Amino acid sequence: MVLHLSNFHLEGGAGVAATRLHRALLKSGTESRLLVSGLSAEEPGVCGLSSTALQSKLAWARFVGERLYFYPQERDASVRFAFSPAEIGADITNNPWVQEADIIHLHWINFGFLSLDSLDKLFALGKPIVWTLHDMWTFTGGCHYSRGCENFLTHCHYCPYLAKPDAYDISFAQFERKRSIYKKSRMALVSPSQWLDSLVKKAALTGAKKSLSIPNCIDTELFRPFDKLAIRRKLNLPESKKLILFAGANIGDPRKGFTFFRQALEKKGLPTSDIEILVLGKANPEVMASFPVPVHYLGKISDPNAMVEAYNAADMIVVPSLEDNLPNTIMEAMSCGTPALGFATGGIPEMIDHQDNGYIALQASAQSLSEGIEWILNPENNAELPGKARSKVLQTYSERVVADQYQQLYHTLLANE
Incomplete structure (x- = not known):
């Protein structure tokens, strides 16, 4: 035993x-x-x-x-x-x-x-x-x-x-x-x-x-792709916007890199009029109120089925951790067919294959993070990303x-x- x-x-x-x-x-x-x-x-x-x-x-x-x-x-x-x-x-x-x-x-x-x-x-x-x-x-x-x-x-x-x-x-x-x-x-x-x-x-x-x-x-039968439009309607989220998910146990923890995420959204070149943010985890309402794009605060979710819905509602997940091992959030999102963006730190580059099933940004670079957001959301790049992201999880995790x-x-x- x-x-x-x-x-x-x-x-x-x-x-x-x-x-x-x-x-x-x-x-x-x-x-x-x-x-x-x-x-x-x-x-x-x-x-x-x-x-x-x-x-x-x-x-x-x-x-x-x-x-x-x-x-x-x-x-x-x-x-x-x-x-x-x-x-x-x-x-x-x-x-x-x-x-x-x-x-x-x-x-x-x-x-x-x-x-x-x-x-x-x-x-x-x-x-x-x-x-x-x-x-x-x-x-x-x-x-x-x-x-x-x-x-x-x-x-x-x-x-x-x-x-x-x-x-x-x-x-x-x-x-x-x-x-x-x-x-x-x-x-x-x-x-x-x-x-x-x-x-x-x-x-x-x-x-x-x-x-x-x-x-x-990860249980790939639980964390799997669902109809994105249906999930957004259920959660009362905008149907035509590009939704980016940030998930952190505590976004106030500097190690989670939330500051770099915010700075990335302020860079020129991003179609911010089409972008809105989903935040999963603990967050300061004042920080969210002054964010450069509209924010939908999902709060702290512990129910796995609700987490699956959050991943499926998003077009991508950003995990800008400055130190991390093998983040569950990346694995969970990719298993749901949601491509991930993260810094080249810890085990993250082992999970995300750069410009194949997601994007690896230069460590602690808001500019590189912004470029990654733009690349994943580009229709010319993202057609095959969901399938490749899930395949990586099925084969490895x-x-x-x-x-x-x-x-x-x-x-x-x-x-x-």
Whole structure:
């Protein structure tokens, strides 16, 4: 039995990716279970640690305690959730599912779910460990994305996320703690993108560990093309405009690149009279009111069917992330036949084949982003884009394709045991 561990169930990109893999493995005949901090909804094979009111309070206390531990050390509020000290977490070693598991499969385990001590106790059980990385935290001294810092290649210290970085700051201490824990493990590290896997292989903490790249998966029967005009009528959206979708968990996060998207729409050459914007996620109403083109704010959508409708309503999706792994939004949009535009960062160029099924813009260039919007919306270019976008997903990210790769990894680890 494979036991997946994820803080989140149906929330956040990492939680959604973990749940999708669990479901794909069940469909392929693998005995799979998923243990999360708290259930988003009842689901077969999924259990939450917080099933009672007291347990929910304890989970919240762990999250708050983790944040309070970092609060006096953070550089400023902008990095508050970008660094995880992993000082506080649950001890799950005696959980029945953990005891019964043949393989422990870690996903995103921060924010009070598992601490470094929790990991130490899990690894001490001697079970094979698979760890799917959804950001850089596994091989850094605490940051989820390094923002250009390369200390993780040698040894983390003088961390730029801290108010008072020094040679023996908490990034140094966490780095040392991880090194000690990892020595005890039989662990395979899986990166959804080749970009992240290349960093795993270079990082001082993980370079000697078995590592490979296996992408996240998606249910291509759920995320599929529908009649665009019918969807727009249902959502009361303009039928004749070019609709561009921007989807971000929080558009106020600088890493999501929303500023570059706005600047791109202000560049000369775009037929802005024909363009309107769909915004999916948290947004500041004042920012939307001053946008250069009309905006339709869809809000935060968690229902998958509603998300499918949003993707199908759009002519394209723009994902101008400055750092990212393998964004679910790009995969979901392309599976619905909606071409994507993104910067040449992280795993995005692995998903979008430039001027074949979408467009890759120069990193942090609003001008290049504007050119990409114009190229995708050009009728001479976009006739075959929807079909090619969906074909890429079917061939690379479908449940069967990804489940097969993980099953092969599990078999290898168990055989070596």
